[in-house]
Amino acid sequence: DAMVIQNPRYQVTQFGKPVTLSCSQTLNHNVMYWYQQKSSQAPKLLFHYYDKDFNNEADTPDNFQSRRPNTSFCFLDIRSPGLGDAAMYLCATSRDRTGVGYTFGSGTRLTVV
């Protein structure tokens, strides 16, 4: 089945140690998004790629970076995780700028110790 796959499902990292979360999609969607979701809150958009065009939200901290080496993969890099970065990180895709087919992955829960 076509889907959005996030690995790992659970990630534990040390305070200040760089960590990378990954997302892959078999939907051949042009747009990929990264969201941060804290407990019982709505997802908050960090940034998105439209094809290779990177779009950062104004309030996304510099500590968060992203890479999209090809259509299928997108990575979220947290350069120096702090305790406040512990959250669920959600990857999503959509076919194009109209948002048709907006699909979320199952998420990666990040714990910072």
Added chain:
Amino acid sequence: GQQLNQSPQSMFIQEGEDVSMNCTSSSIFNTWLWYKQDPGEGPVLLIALYKAGELTSNGRLTAQFGITRKDSFLNISASIPSDVGIYFCAGQLQNAGNMLTFGGGTRLMVKP
């Protein structure tokens, strides 16, 4: 950012009861999406609405895109225990491309 007002924030109902939740905004939306999120999982799309006035059903779920394009509701009929979870509305603003604005979520609890 733009806010979507989702209500109620939480509901505790008896199995078999019908449920209604809604989202409102002062801005116009092109698309309304309703998602359900189980603990530890990503949101799963329930219903997508693309036209003002559109009424769409998915099993026991029914959602409508408000005529004014500023609101939407989701109804669940004959609730069952597996309906438990957090329901989010999300919309695409008229002039914000493909960005989604999320409501604050409705936490549904069903008593068997």
